[in-house]
Amino acid sequence: MARARISDVAQVAGVSTSTVSLVLNGRTQRISPATQDRVREAATTVGYTPNSVARGLRTQRTRTLGLVSDQIATTPFAGRMLAGAQEVAHEHGHLLFLVNTDGDAAVEAEAVQALTGHQVDGLVYAAMWHRVVDAPAGLPAGTVFLDCRPATGGYPAVVPDDRAGGRDATRLLVEAGHRRIAYVDVDEDSPPIASALRHEGYLEVLAEAGIRPDPALHVRYESSAAGGRAAMVELLDLPAERRPTAIFCFNDRMAAGVYVAAHRRGLDIPGDLSVVGYDDQQLVAGELDPPLTTIALPHAQMGRWATEVALGVRKPPEDDQPHLMPCPVVHRDSVGPPPAAAPTPAGDGPGTTP
Amino acid sequence: MARARISDVAQVAGVSTSTVSLVLNGRTQRISPATQDRVREAATTVGYTPNSVARGLRTQRTRTLGLVSDQIATTPFAGRMLAGAQEVAHEHGHLLFLVNTDGDAAVEAEAVQALTGHQVDGLVYAAMWHRVVDAPAGLPAGTVFLDCRPATGGYPAVVPDDRAGGRDATRLLVEAGHRRIAYVDVDEDSPPIASALRHEGYLEVLAEAGIRPDPALHVRYESSAAGGRAAMVELLDLPAERRPTAIFCFNDRMAAGVYVAAHRRGLDIPGDLSVVGYDDQQLVAGELDPPLTTIALPHAQMGRWATEVALGVRKPPEDDQPHLMPCPVVHRDSVGPPPAAAPTPAGDGPGTTP
DNA sequence: CACACTTGCTCAATCGATTGACTGCTCAAT
């Protein structure tokens, strides 16, 4: 059977379609309660569901939202961002269009066209890792950038506060008593937004703590467990007095590699070595042994923020700067005090270069 | 400036809106080439983009698709299914609505209503792990079930061929020469579709190979690295002659735990122990040392299949049985021949119960 | 030359809901 239209309801209730529309939309000031009841009853008996397409055409508001992203699938983070976005859309009675462009600019432009053609009420442009992007052509004003910054500015944007995350991670280790803290960095991040910001945070906290940074403790490898392992091997080959007692890793996967290398050398975590990761990738950080203390990327929060701004229920900052979303510290079991035998009794062990 | 409408194009080109519509939709049999050119030119000069809402109202085809799923975010598989679905939608010029219901039946029903209200041309109902689900109320005929089977039947569905996967995994080990093969199963999967099917496949291959299954080699623990570790400990505590030389794990996370327990006992993989996982979770299987041989869940393929059926470009099977999607074997480095000292020289070592 | 046919395009109805303007009616006040 064909879907019931408003005119079917009107007929059953013995009123005009106008009346049905008014009642069903709550504009009941001038409709008698008796009529309202008849209309509502008629609506349920015929099983009426409003046709959003017709409504959208008339009202010019479709209650839909578009989210275009470069890769929805490849990264496990994607989900949390998406979930946050979807949640907000749902909370406000909107439906979410999802488009995956694989970073192809042509597909991107096409997607934006298709979405505006479908009269979306808002648009979110998402990246799967924090970086600078070029806004695709034809992007409507008010599009919100999620986990990326438009090269040109002019749009609201939200990104993780990587610098603060780097600070928090490092502070965690400093407060546990460590003085020789390595940063296991990634070598491929260009432009290196996330990695550079985390490094800055690392350096800031070292400075605050009066620790002179040792360049040998900043190593760069590919972003994988293998890279982390190689990095750790390099650090462990340092002379004993320059060897780190704590490692801050660019991400959890590299931390997993650090674990492997440390365990191979018979080091206990956190007894002999403390490790902090970044990203809070469930399958990595939570499953390591011991579970990894890490800094979580606030994907769900960012997804929510972006969608709220896109829907107009939250005002973006006026200064055209990306909103910095804090990265929460996730305390697990990979951080402890430095080993008693550590070469840092009390006096400053400055990291002199050879 | 307001969006250009078809009437704007008509005015600029000096023709009627009908003509514009005909030209732009390729129904050009009765339109002179000259007029066509004028129309197209006019369209680009005014920057015309068709209003899909209006078109959808008129044609009753919106070129949109709905995908409702219980959890889009929580599992890293989700993405591949979604990506497959999105890809197909895009290939056929459709836009994909994504709704995440968190398994809440009320939200589900609401979502289905909202989607049919938006006149989607097709609907996919997805689960994030293979199981039997109750079709939500009001589900349109022709809805496709993805990675789940409707309890009642009556809808096209696609699920992984877990039985064949179990067979392949076990055959891999049998062909490497193993006779004592354990199945590290999950204990919580109820109804245990995936686990039961994989177990059946396992038993089938054992039977074909003339290996009597040893109940002590079928252990059940929680689905996590910790569970896998516990399982492996139990297996390693078996008397030497009953101890397995190969392990088939319900999933990669459990396999990761098996690795840990094996390494703790000083066992080399695959020298002393061969391991096969399931799922091909990138972050787990690929990052383990050695990389894990596993059976991949064909999420992208299933997502594609479901979407193609939903769009009507692929015919579902007529027998109302779920389509079984093969699970490819992913060869990595965790399978080898049994150790030379293994208790299986040539004669059948039947697993006699004590 | 009359007729049918083709070509090239336009008319106007239509999809289903929303909404500002308007109508009939009753009752009260002037």
Add this chain to the structure above:
DNA sequence: ATTGAGCAGTCAATCGATTGAGCAAGTGTG
């Protein structure tokens, strides 16, 4: 008796595109 106000709804235009029917001019045919 006329005017005005308030109530309870209805009318009809509208959103922007699609499409079957229709029409004027040109072409071909007997």
